[in-house]
Amino acid sequence: MICIESESLxxxxxxxxxxxxxxxxxxxxxxxGLVGRNGAGKTTLLKxxxxxxxxxxxxxxxxxxxPFNNLHVAANLIFIDDQLELPDNLNLGETLAxxxxxxxxxRAELARGLLDYFSLQPQQYYAxxxxxMKSSLKMIIGIAARCPLTIFxxxxxxxxxxxxxxxYRALLKDFMQYPRTIIxxxxxxxxxxxxxxxxxxxxxxxxxxxxxxDELKGYAVGFTGQASIINKMITPEQILYQRQLGKDSIYLxxxxxxxxxxxxxxxxxxxxxxxxxxxxLSIYLTAQHKxxxxxxxxxx
Amino acid sequence: xxxxxxxxxxxxxxxxxxxxxxxxxxxxSLMIVQLLALLLSLNGSASMGAGSSSMVINLKLxxxxxxxxxxxxxxxxxxxxxxxxxCRLDFSFVSTRLTSNLAxxxxxxxxxxxxxxxxxxxxxxxxxxxxxxxxxxxxxxLYLAPLTLLSGSYVTALYAFLLSVLGYFFGMxxxxxxxxxxxxxVLFLGSLFIEARxxxxxxxxxxxxxxxxxxxxxxxxxxxxxxxxxxxFATVILFTNRMExxx
Numbered sequence: 001m002i003c004i005e006s007e008s009l010x011x012x013x014x015x016x017x018x019x020x021x022x023x024x025x026x027x028x029x030x031x032x033g034l035v036g037r038n039g040a041g042k043t044t045l046l047k048x049x050x051x052x053x054x055x056x057x058x059x060x061x062x063x064x065x066x067p068f069n070n071l072h073v074a075a076n077l078i079f080i081d082d083q084l085e086l087p088d089n090l091n092l093g094e095t096l097a098x099x100x101x102x103x104x105x106x107r108a109e110l111a112r113g114l115l116d117y118f119s120l121q122p123q124q125y126y127a128x129x130x131x132x133m134k135s136s137l138k139m140i141i142g143i144a145a146r147c148p149l150t151i152f153x154x155x156x157x158x159x160x161x162x163x164x165x166x167x168y169r170a171l172l173k174d175f176m177q178y179p180r181t182i183i184x185x186x187x188x189x190x191x192x193x194x195x196x197x198x199x200x201x202x203x204x205x206x207x208x209x210x211x212x213x214d215e216l217k218g219y220a221v222g223f224t225g226q227a228s229i230i231n232k233m234i235t236p237e238q239i240l241y242q243r244q245l246g247k248d249s250i251y252l253x254x255x256x257x258x259x260x261x262x263x264x265x266x267x268x269x270x271x272x273x274x275x276x277x278x279x280x281l282s283i284y285l286t287a288q289h290k291x292x293x294x295x296x297x298x299x300x
Numbered sequence: 301x302x303x304x305x306x307x308x309x310x311x312x313x314x315x316x317x318x319x320x321x322x323x324x325x326x327x328x329s330l331m332i333v334q335l336l337a338l339l340l341s342l343n344g345s346a347s348m349g350a351g352s353s354s355m356v357i358n359l360k361l362x363x364x365x366x367x368x369x370x371x372x373x374x375x376x377x378x379x380x381x382x383x384x385x386x387c388r389l390d391f392s393f394v395s396t397r398l399t400s401n402l403a404x405x406x407x408x409x410x411x412x413x414x415x416x417x418x419x420x421x422x423x424x425x426x427x428x429x430x431x432x433x434x435x436x437x438x439x440x441x442l443y444l445a446p447l448t449l450l451s452g453s454y455v456t457a458l459y460a461f462l463l464s465v466l467g468y469f470f471g472m473x474x475x476x477x478x479x480x481x482x483x484x485x486v487l488f489l490g491s492l493f494i495e496a497r498x499x500x501x502x503x504x505x506x507x508x509x510x511x512x513x514x515x516x517x518x519x520x521x522x523x524x525x526x527x528x529x530x531x532x533f534a535t536v537i538l539f540t541n542r543m544e545x546x547x
Contacts, residue, residue: 052545
């Protein structure tokens with residue numbers, strides 16, 4: 001069943017188009033990663049899905065309904081982000097109890113267990129928590145609510161590596177027990193890629209890629225070697241990224257449309273062929289300029 | 301994945317409980333305001349014979365009861381606060397504009413009721429304090445009949461409710477457009493000045509004021525307040541319905 005459907009969705013703030021002509025659909029009970037550069041429109045897209053914003057044009061449907069100001073969608077969805085406001089006059093135990101009232105599937109024991117594990121005391125107050133601990137608390141709420149659609153917008157801000165890893169694991173474990181649709185936006189693709197079924201990559205408000213993560217891993221290959229040899233076998237349209245290594249050797253990432261023979265030939269000519277890590281690939285795919293930051297310095 | 305089919309009223313009830321917990325501060329501020337008013341009233345009663353303080357005379361001219369006036373001012377301000385908090389906190393969890401507004405109005409009604417009762421009871425406390433500390437004051441007006449006490453609480457609660465809904469209305473307007481935080485006070489004060497200069501002509505603010513204050517029938521007064529509040533509230537629901545959540 002389709003959980004989210006978006007049809008040429010657009011949202012502009014003044015003249016700036018944050019989301020532009022975005023069409024995609026997300027199946028239920030899958031974890032989808034939302035990746036894109038700063039300002040690519042990730043948060044705007046998620047807010048449109050959560051029904052916080054009205055589309056400027058196009059259509060978005062969540063559980064088959066328009067999410068904006070919709071009680072059915074609101075009751076089955078939770079949106080966890082940095083700006084999530086929590087009451088400052090209740091302690092953490094009371095806060096979780098109060099929030100639990102809203103959600104039919106709320107797991108109070110799980111929330112308490114996670115709170116304990118991440119050494120948050122129920123007597124503490126939200127305002128006194130550190131940045132990472134605030135994020136932890138919000139993530140706990142997101143997991144324990146068990147909403148049919150759970151949206152995390154960069155939930156790991158301020159968390160240290162150990163806490164992040166624990167959370168990915170907690171999320172995955174709870175997902176196995178109780179499958180639901182999860183959208184997870186993050187800049188740390190390499191960390192979350194084990195979690196994900198699908199990846200939605202957006203660039204300048206538009207959909208760039210939407211594919212299962214397994215396909216992404218074979219999406220591109222990296223070549224290291226003599227520029228003259230590599231450039232002969234690759235058409236300019238295939239090039240995703242290129243970097244000068246030495247005088248005439250380069251590192252080049254290209255879309256993988258090659259058959260084994262060509263790759264074998266290249267190897268024989270001394271070209272090193274390597275897989276491209278998904279987070280590097282996502283950087284190359286969303287880059288505005290092919291040369292990367294080096295280009296800025298070589299020009300000046 | 302099992303869907304939860306929400307009922308509007310059930311969600312409102314949960315949200316009301318949540319709002320009551322998160323807005324507990326308004327009752328604390330009520331206590332402070334009434335305590336302050338009580339202290340000021342004590343001072344005012346004591347210095348009235350001297351008639352030296354101009355501020356005291358001013359307040360007496362407006363209403364004759366500082367505690368109730370302070371409570372009404374409090375009601376207007378918390379209306380504003382609740383509107384701000386509604387926009388800030390409500391949409392973290394299950395909510396639509398309608399449930400948020402309905403829960404808010406229930407909260408305001410609760411607050412107004414508490415404000416009305418405590419304001420009247422503070423009046424009793426004031427009498428007691430005066431009785432204890434100033435032996436001159438021993439005439440019949442010290443005594444309040446239970447029915448008077450009850451109707452006093454009721455009327456104060458209604459006024460407080462009306463003002464809190466008005467505060468909520470302006471609070472929501474300013475949430476919609478920040479420029480209104482300046483425009484509304486300017487319009488209000490401006491029309492006050494204009495009406496003061498044109499005595500005897502058609503005066504909007506005075507008419508509205510008289511419409512409520514001159515009403516002698518309890519039933520009619522109740523109806524006027526409820527209708528006015530419903531009108532303000534319906535307007536809020538209408539113009540917030542397409543409002544986006546800022547966060």
